[in-house]
Amino acid sequence: AQKITQTQPGMFVQEKEAVTLDCxxxxxxxxxGLFWYKQPSSGEMIFLIYQGxxxxxxxxEGRYSLNFQKARxxxxxxxxxxxxxxxxxxxxxxxxxxMGRRALTFGSGTRLQVQP
Amino acid sequence: GAVVSQHPxxxxxxSGTSVKIECRSLDFQATTMFWYRQFPKKSLMxxxxxxxxxxxxxxxxxxxxxxxxxxxSLTLSTLTVTSAHPEDSSFYICSAPDGLAGxxxxxxFGPGTRLTVL
Numbered sequence: 001a002q003k004i005t006q007t008q009p010g011m012f013v014q015e016k017e018a019v020t021l022d023c024x025x026x027x028x029x030x031x032x033g034l035f036w037y038k039q040p041s042s043g044e045m046i047f048l049i050y051q052g053x054x055x056x057x058x059x060x061e062g063r064y065s066l067n068f069q070k071a072r073x074x075x076x077x078x079x080x081x082x083x084x085x086x087x088x089x090x091x092x093x094x095x096x097x098x099m100g101r102r103a104l105t106f107g108s109g110t111r112l113q114v115q116p
Numbered sequence: 117g118a119v120v121s122q123h124p125x126x127x128x129x130x131s132g133t134s135v136k137i138e139c140r141s142l143d144f145q146a147t148t149m150f151w152y153r154q155f156p157k158k159s160l161m162x163x164x165x166x167x168x169x170x171x172x173x174x175x176x177x178x179x180x181x182x183x184x185x186x187x188x189s190l191t192l193s194t195l196t197v198t199s200a201h202p203e204d205s206s207f208y209i210c211s212a213p214d215g216l217a218g219x220x221x222x223x224x225f226g227p228g229t230r231l232t233v234l
Contacts, residue, residue: 035223037225042227043154043207043209043227043228043230044225044227044228045160045209045211045225045228047223047224047225091159091160095223102148102150102213102223103150103162103165103211104150104160104162104211104223105162106159106160106161107159108158108159109158109159
């Protein structure tokens with residue numbers, strides 16, 4: 001079974017609009033972390049935001065916020081006031097803590113294109 | 117934040133040759149590093165976990181004799197693609213958690229190495 005599912009292969013958004021990128025996850029570990037990364041065409045992985053499974057509040061980092069719904073096992077990324085430079089691939093990832101693995105499992109990604 | 121470097125950033129080689137990729141943690145020590153592979157327009161797939169002072173742990177389906185990993189020190193891990201073939205062409209990315217800081221909330225990624233085997 002897929003541990004991280006991103007159902008949107010591609011998304012379009014108008015500049016200055018908000019956009020939500022979907023991510024659902026599957027784990028039996030009570031302790032886990034959820035990450036979002038941006039990957040521009042250069043290939044580097046740019047860390048955006050992190051949510052721990054025990055965090056009570058949704059994580060926010062500037063224009064990025066994570067809509068964490070634990071019961072539904074979803075961790076959607078919300079980008080507010082989109083900019084042209086936000087056009088890139090976005091990956092949701094999970095780290096399962098209790099299993100002792102500290103590597104990340106990635107979703108298939110969503111390509112976001114911001115239109116002027 | 118912590119910095120992870122990779123060298124080379126891009127390499128083109130002939131089929132049958134071996135290629136070594138270095139991953140360094142520049143301002144922290146990493147007892148563990150991870151090697152990922154990414155095919156064009158695809159996601160990152162974990163290949164192996166590099167452990168300082170012990171053997172690497174390979175994911176299912178990854179040939180350990182093909183992809184040699186050596187974690188020589190607390191700041192350096194190397195991935196050697198032996199007898200490379202065109203199907204090994206890919207983007208290879210390493211990452212490292214800041215082990216001394218314990219449960220940090222961020223994984224630090226290198227900039228990646230694009231390997232093209234002719």
